[in-house]
Each structure stands twice: as structure tokens, then as C-alpha cells.
Amino acid sequence: MINVTINNQSVHVPEETTILQAARKINIRIPTLCHMENREPIGACRVCVVEVEGARTLLAACSTPVSEGMVIHTHSTQARMARRNVVELLLSEHDGNCQTCDRGTDCELRALAEEMGITDLPYEGVKITPHIDDSTPGLVRDNAKCIKCRRCVTVCNEIQGVGALFPQGRGFDTVIGPAFTRDLAEVACVQCGQCAAVCPVGAITEKNNIQDVWAAIENPDIHVVVQTAPAIRAALGEEFGYEPGTRVTGQMTAALRRLGFDSVFDTNFSADLTIMEEGTELLTRLKKALVDKEDVALPMFTSCSPGWINFAEFYFPQFLPNISTCKSPQQMFGAVAKSYYAQKIEVDPKNMIVVAVMPCTAKKYEAARPEMNANGVQDVDYVLTTRELAKMIKEAGLDFRSLPDEEMDAPLGLSSGAADIFANTGGVMEAALRTAYEIVTAKELPVENLHVTPVAGLEGIKEASLIITDTIHDWNFLEGVELKVAVAHGLGNTRRLLEYIKANGCPYHFVEIMTCPGGCIGGGGQPRFTDDSVRLKRIAGIYAEDESKPLRKSHENPDIQKLYKEFLGVPLGEKSHHLLHTHYAPKQQTCPGE
Amino acid sequence: MSIDATVAPCKCDCACGEQATEAELMVRLEEVIEEYREKEGGLIPALQIAQTIFGYLPDPVVNRIAAGFNKTVSEVAGVISFYSFFTRNPRGKYLVRVCLGTACYVRGGKEVLEAIKKRLEIDVGETTEDRQFSLEVGRCFGACGMAPVVMVNDDTYQRVKPARINELIAQFITEEEPAAEGENK
Ligand code: SF4
Numbered sequence: 149m150i151n152v153t154i155n156n157q158s159v160h161v162p163e164e165t166t167i168l169q170a171a172r173k174i175n176i177r178i179p180t181l182c183h184m185e186n187r188e189p190i191g192a193c194r195v196c197v198v199e200v201e202g203a204r205t206l207l208a209a210c211s212t213p214v215s216e217g218m219v220i221h222t223h224s225t226q227a228r229m230a231r232r233n234v235v236e237l238l239l240s241e242h243d244g245n246c247q248t249c250d251r252g253t254d255c256e257l258r259a260l261a262e263e264m265g266i267t268d269l270p271y272e273g274v275k276i277t278p279h280i281d282d283s284t285p286g287l288v289r290d291n292a293k294c295i296k297c298r299r300c301v302t303v304c305n306e307i308q309g310v311g312a313l314f315p316q317g318r319g320f321d322t323v324i325g326p327a328f329t330r331d332l333a334e335v336a337c338v339q340c341g342q343c344a345a346v347c348p349v350g351a352i353t354e355k356n357n358i359q360d361v362w363a364a365i366e367n368p369d370i371h372v373v374v375q376t377a378p379a380i381r382a383a384l385g386e387e388f389g390y391e392p393g394t395r396v397t398g399q400m401t402a403a404l405r406r407l408g409f410d411s412v413f414d415t416n417f418s419a420d421l422t423i424m425e426e427g428t429e430l431l432t433r434l435k436k437a438l439v440d441k442e443d444v445a446l447p448m449f450t451s452c453s454p455g456w457i458n459f460a461e462f463y464f465p466q467f468l469p470n471i472s473t474c475k476s477p478q479q480m481f482g483a484v485a486k487s488y489y490a491q492k493i494e495v496d497p498k499n500m501i502v503v504a505v506m507p508c509t510a511k512k513y514e515a516a517r518p519e520m521n522a523n524g525v526q527d528v529d530y531v532l533t534t535r536e537l538a539k540m541i542k543e544a545g546l547d548f549r550s551l552p553d554e555e556m557d558a559p560l561g562l563s564s565g566a567a568d569i570f571a572n573t574g575g576v577m578e579a580a581l582r583t584a585y586e587i588v589t590a591k592e593l594p595v596e597n598l599h600v601t602p603v604a605g606l607e608g609i610k611e612a613s614l615i616i617t618d619t620i621h622d623w624n625f626l627e628g629v630e631l632k633v634a635v636a637h638g639l640g641n642t643r644r645l646l647e648y649i650k651a652n653g654c655p656y657h658f659v660e661i662m663t664c665p666g667g668c669i670g671g672g673g674q675p676r677f678t679d680d681s682v683r684l685k686r687i688a689g690i691y692a693e694d695e696s697k698p699l700r701k702s703h704e705n706p707d708i709q710k711l712y713k714e715f716l717g718v719p720l721g722e723k724s725h726h727l728l729h730t731h732y733a734p735k736q737q738t739c740p741g742e
Numbered sequence: 743m744s745i746d747a748t749v750a751p752c753k754c755d756c757a758c759g760e761q762a763t764e765a766e767l768m769v770r771l772e773e774v775i776e777e778y779r780e781k782e783g784g785l786i787p788a789l790q791i792a793q794t795i796f797g798y799l800p801d802p803v804v805n806r807i808a809a810g811f812n813k814t815v816s817e818v819a820g821v822i823s824f825y826s827f828f829t830r831n832p833r834g835k836y837l838v839r840v841c842l843g844t845a846c847y848v849r850g851g852k853e854v855l856e857a858i859k860k861r862l863e864i865d866v867g868e869t870t871e872d873r874q875f876s877l878e879v880g881r882c883f884g885a886c887g888m889a890p891v892v893m894v895n896d897d898t899y900q901r902v903k904p905a906r907i908n909e910l911i912a913q914f915i916t917e918e919e920p921a922a923e924g925e926n927k
């Protein structure tokens with residue numbers, strides 16, 4: 149242990165602790181910008197400088213380890229002035245326009261300026277020439293707002309393993325962006341939006357579809373259906389002052405109704421539907437492999453996460469046959485709403501608009517994929533992020549905190565707890581096992597409280613195995629088989645897992661992939677700022693939601709049973725095939741030569 | 743993929759004087775990648791050699807180098823755009839570089855640059871349509887005492903005046919090689 153003094157308080161910390169960590173331990177806040185949790189400090193922004201007695205210069209707290217007897221002053225005049233100077237310089241180049249910035253009041257730069265008491269700017273700097281990159285369906289980049297902290301570079305390269313972003317050029321002219329300052333649509337960006345999630349300012353945000361949705365709601369000839377993803381209900385509350393992980397399902401439903409949506413439904417419903425289709429697909433693939441000795445692609449990968457689909461199409465096309473052909477719950481929902489539900493209420497699908505509220509920016513991309521049009525119209529018309537929904541609620545003047553709890557509409561509003569856990573890493577796997585095990589053995593999955601704990605939590609790659617016994621007649625071929633599964637979240641972890649499978653062959657039957665760290669609860673469209681403590685709280689909220697449900701397994705959902713009976717027939721049947729399944733194709737990874 | 747290789751003469755031993763084909767250039771690129779990929783800091787020299795092979799760094803070359811070094815294209819692009827000696831455009835026969843280091847800048851380097859831009863009708867980083875001239879700026883050529891300095895290929899021209907730019911350029915435009923080379927022009 150090392151003893152140091154910070155602002156006249158002594159503190160004992162282990163070796164290798166940074167000044168920043170030591171200060172946090174005794175609740176002294178040192179501002180940071182480029183620094184990111186669980187990452188090596190890059191020391192780029194110098195917003196965290198502090199005075200250390202005996203040192204010739206001010207030191208960056210995020211990257212300087214403490215040493216025995218160090219005497220640190222975090223808020224001496226010198227330190228404060230230096231930090232202030234850094235922020236003033238950033239502000240002088242920054243094309244602010246705070247009043248009209250998408251970022252609103254949660255901008256970290258604005259907060260820093262306030263914290264440092266900056267009320268006027270000594271420099272009139274040259275502003276960066278703006279270039280708005282709105283080339284993709286999911287994201288907008290505005291480089292004139294960028295303060296070059298490089299958090300997006302870190303997340304895109306190190307956490308997502310994509311590397312679409314990197315500093316280009318040098319000095320004042322540096323642009324943080326794709327190769328040779330191209331637009332995102334020209335490079336192999338998967339639209340995950342993790343860059344937008346970590347950007348401290350308004351330089352990367354989702355593409356805003358709020359006006360489109362208002363226009364649909366206000367059009368009397370259009371029936372507007374809304375669906376909300378499982379991850380929204382444990383995060384939306386943060387936009388209204390609730391703790392992360394607070395479950396606001398009932399209030400959210402009330403808000404959606406008051407916004408004017410004609411039918412308020414749940415993506416959870418189609419998550420249950422996904423389990424029926426995907427579980428059956430897995431069992432079918434296993435049967436083909438084990439009984440019919442057919443050459444069938446195993447392991448099977450989940451297909452709910454559109455960033456992962458993009459990633460596979462760009463970087464691992466050899467695994468495309470392994471990805472479940474199931475559309476994601478968002479898309480299944482749209483396809484069912486515009487057929488089954490549209491028929492029920494006698495609305496022409498052309499006069500129905502499906503809006504999806506998602507924790508995700510890649511979902512905007514997915515909704516726009518041309519093949520996603522089972523009924524001759526796009527399955528899903530507009531996707532709003534959690535943040536955009538919060539903006540609409542505020543714009544409509546709703547006092548969210550005082551809204552009553554309301555129930556979703558029927559028949560696409562009822563869901564099991566298995567659907568809720570689609571929101572977090574390990575959840576789709578657990579939901580699938582709850583149903584598949586019961587199909588095969590007619591018994592409940594033999595784990596405590598139905599939770600498959602080895603695949604839960606924030607570890608990057610997780611695995612579990614389960615020996616299947618006491619199978620019922622149709623599934624006897626699985627008797628004694630050890631079912632092996634793996635779960636990865638974050639595309640960097642995914643890349644590691646796929647490389648491992650490529651090199652060593654695959655020990656698994658079924659693999660769940662979620663694009664974002666922590667799963668959808670940590671999606672690129674969620675309230676900012678998401679760190680591991682927030683992830684864990686949201687996950688806890690989701691598990692609580694699951695456990696609170698009378699139904700915990702997808703196949704027990706009576707409205708799903710009814711959907712099959714009245715409309716779809718059987719899982720993987722002809723109608724399902726047409727409405728609920730899709731295909732994938734490789735994408736060019738690098739910009740082709742001129 | 744197509745690479746314009748007109749500025750890269752064949753470097754094989756046969757002394758045939760023929761232009762190397764695109765495929766031959768790509769083979770040489772592979773050799774360079776092979777040689778440098780494991781070396782610490784090998785990316786920059788590999789890019790430099792690639793640029794001498796191709797005359798510039800077009801997308802297919804950048805993509806290939808990125809793959810060879812197991813780096814992302816955006817990172818390699820970041821390196822290329824960081825250093826002013828890399829070019830993404832095919833270079834002309836004559837590379838005109840104007841120093842804008844401090845000494846040259848205060849003694850009229852900027853005006854010299856403007857005059858050259860006007861004369862060649864191109865911007866910095868561009869090449870004339872006839873592929874004769876490319877224009878770039880440099881930071882210091884180590885001749886500050888004789889500022890402002892302009893380099894044309896490997897020759898240095900010192901105390902250049904904007905008014906004399908036409909003359910300087912003209913000598914490269916004539917059919918024959920210019921009589922007087924370089925120093926103290
Ligand atoms: S959306 Fe994802 S892949 Fe695309 S630039 Fe951002 S972090 Fe990288």
C-alpha cells in the first residue's frame with residue numbers, strides 16, 4: 149500500500165493506483181474527458197491535470213500513478229487555471245450552438261464549463277469548418293462539435309473491434325472519423341452507436357426521427373402502432389431523474405398512449421415469438437446434424453442484434469450460414485402487426501405505421517434494410533432511441549413521474565419474463581433454454597429460479613453446458629447429449645470468440661451474440677452516460693421484471709399460442725418462413741479502389 | 743482495381759526502360775509488406791517505399807498494407823494523413839515543395855506559394871492535369887538562412903521571389919532539360 153496526501157487528506161491505496169482513482173476513493177472529483185473506464189489512459193485532453201509537490205509540471209491525474217509520500221493538490225489555483233485554460237481552448241474551437249444542439253443539457257463540455265466557472269471566453273478561436281455526415285440511417289456526425297477527446301476511437305477500436313474511426317490529419321485540422329475523412333456509409337461501420345454513447349458532446353448522435361413520428365401520429369388516416377424493446381423499461385426512467393434500473397414499464401405505457409399512438413404494444417411479444425422460431429430452428433438443426441447426418445451449419449448464432457449482423461456481413465461472412473434466419477424481434481413485430489393485427493382491425497398495411505422504440509441505433513439501419521418488407525411495405529417504419537422517446541415525452545409536456553401505471557394493449561402486448569431478459573447479455577440464451585429444454589424433456593429447465601447463471605453478468609465471453617436427459621419420444625436422439633452454449637457481448641469479445649472458433653473448431657451448439665457491452669441495456673441509444681455500474685443496475689432491473697411475471701417462458705404466452713393457432717400455423721411453417729425469417733449477404737469491408 | 747503506374751518506371755534488372763505493370767508493382771508491394779510487417783515501427787517505412795513504387799498511395803495499396811499489417815484502414819489512413827510527405831494523389835513529374843517553416847513563412851514563403859498556385863492553377867496536394875507538376879508544402883528543408891526556399895524534386899531553390907516564379911517553372915516546361923540546375927538560382 150502507498151500513502152499519499154490529497155488536499156491535506158491522507159489516503160492509502162494499492163500500488164499502480166492513479167491519482168484519479170485515489171482521489172475518487174475519498175470523493176474528490178477531478179474532471180476528465182478522454183479517460184474511459186476499464187481502458188488504458190491515453191492522456192490526450194489534459195482536463196484532469198493536478199499539482200503534485202516537487203513535480204516540474206502539472207500532471208495528468210488519469211495517467212499518473214501515485215508514489216509513496218506524494219502530496220497532491222487537485223484544486224490549487226495553478227491546477228484550476230490550467231484546467232480552465234484547456235476547457236477555454238476547447239470552447240474557442242467548438243462550434244457550440246448549445247441552444248439547438250441535440251445534446252441538450254447532458255453535454256459534458258457544457259457541464260465542465262459550468263463547473264469551472266467559465267463565463268466568458270478570452271479567445272476568439274477559429275472555428276472548425278462544419279461537415280455533417282448523415283450518410284447512414286443510424287447516426288449523424290458533426291465534426292465542428294468534436295473536441296477530439298478520442299473516446300469514440302477507443303470504443304470503436306478497442307471495445308467493438310471495428311476500427312471505423314481514427315484521428316485523421318494533424319494539429320488543428322485533425323478530424324476524428326473514418327479513413328481519409330470519408331463518411332460513415334463509405335466504410336465498414338456496423339452502426340452500433342457505441343461511439344454516440346460515449347461522445348461527451350453532440351458530435352455523434354442518432355439520426356433523429358422524432359418529426360417523422362409526430363407527423364404519423366397527427367395524420368388521422370394512419371394507424372400508428374408502437375412497440376418498445378425490453379431494454380427501454382429499465383433505462384427510460386433515467387431521463388426523468390430515476391435511478392438506473394428503475395422499472396418504468398407502466399408509466400412508459402401510459403406516456404405512449406398520451407403521445408397519441410393508436411396501439412401500444414410490446415417488442416417483448418415478438419421476443420417470445422422469436423424464441424418459438426429460433427428454439428425450433430436450433431432443435432431442427434441439431435436433428436439434421438445428429439440424426440439425418442446432414443451437413444448443417446452449427447453452432448447456430450442468435451440474430452436479434454443488427455450491429456452483430458452487420459459485423460458478420462462485413463468481417464466474418466464465412467459464419468453467415470450459422471446465423472439463425474429469424475428476423476429480430478423488432479422486425480418480427482412489424483411483420484406480424486402489418487399482417488395478423490392489420491387484418492384483425494381491418495386496416496390496410498399501407499395505412500399502418502409501425503414505430504419501434506429501441507435502445508439502439510443499428511435498429512434504424514435494420515428497419516431500413518430493403519428485404520425487410522414481408523407485407524409489401526417496410527415491416528418497421530421508424531425507430532426511435534430511448535433518448536428520442538424521452539424527448540417526445542418532454543416535448544408533449546407529460547409529467548412522466550406522475551403518470552399512472554398502465555397495461556399494454558392486446559393482442560401484441562402480453563409477454564413472458566423470458567422476453568424481458570432479451571435486454572441483457574445471456575438473456576436470449578436463457579430464454580431459449582427455458583423453452584427448448586421443456587420442448588425436449590417436458591420438464592422445466594432444472595436451474596434455480598430458471599436463471600442460467602454461468603452466462604449472466606458482465607464477463608466478455610461466457611459458456612455453459614447442460615446434459616440433456618429424460619427426453620420425450622420425439623427428441624430421444626438428444627438423450628445424453630451435452631448441449632454447449634456460449635455468450636459474447638461487445639463486438640471485440642465477439643471477434644475474439646469467432647477467431648477462436650475459426651482456429652480451434654467449435655465446441656458449441658448455440659451462441660448468443662449481442663453487439664453492445666452488457667447487451668441491449670447498454671445500447672447506443674440509451675440514456676447517457678452508461679458505465680458498468682449503470683449496466684449492472686439496468687440488468688438487475690430487467691431480472692426483477694422477469695421474476696415479477698406470472699409467465700416466465702415464451703411458449704406459455706397464451707397470445708403467442710393464439711397467434712400460431714389463428715394465423716401462423718407452426719413454428720418454421722410456411723407463413724413463418726415468409727413473415728419472420730430472412731437472409732444475409734457479405735458486405736465489402738474496405739472502400740473499393742478507385 | 744486499377745492503379746495508375748505511369749510515374750513508376752520499371753526497376754527490374756533488365757534495364758528495358760519499360761513501365762512496370764500493375765501486377766508487377768503489386769508483387770513488389772507484397773515483398774515490402776513481408777519485409778516490414780514484423781518490424782517495430784515498420785508501417786511508416788513500408789508506406790514510404792510503397793509510395794516510391796506507385797508514386798502515391800491509392801486505396802488498393804492502402805487497403806493491402808492495412809491488411810498486411812493487421813491494422814484498420816482508418817488507422818493507416820490516420821498515419822498517411824498525419825505526415826505531409828505522403829500523398830494520395832498521383833504525383834507529377836516534378837514535385838514542387840514550398841517551405842512554410844517559420845523562417846520561410848516570415849520571409850514571404852506564403853506569397854511564393856500563392857504565386858506558384860496561381861501559375862500552376864492547382865492547390866496544395868494537387869497535380870496538374872498534364873501530370874507534370876505536383877504542389878506540396880514542407881515544414882523545413884534546412885536552408886533557413888536562404889529563405890524562402892522551394893524544392894523541385896531534389897533540387898533546392900533559395901531566396902525565391904514571387905515575381906520570379908514564372909521563370910522558375912518555365913525551365914521545366916521546355917522540351918529539353920533545363921540547362922542550369924539547382925543551387926543559387
Ligand atoms: S457506430 Fe459502432 S462501428 Fe460505427 S463508428 Fe460508431 S462505434 Fe464504430
Ligand code: SF4
Binds near residue numbers: 293300349
Ligand atoms: S466525436 Fe465525440 S467522442 Fe469522438 S473525439 Fe469527437 S468529441 Fe470525442
Ligand code: FES
Binds near residue numbers: 179194211
Ligand atoms: S482525462 Fe486525463 S488527460 Fe484526458
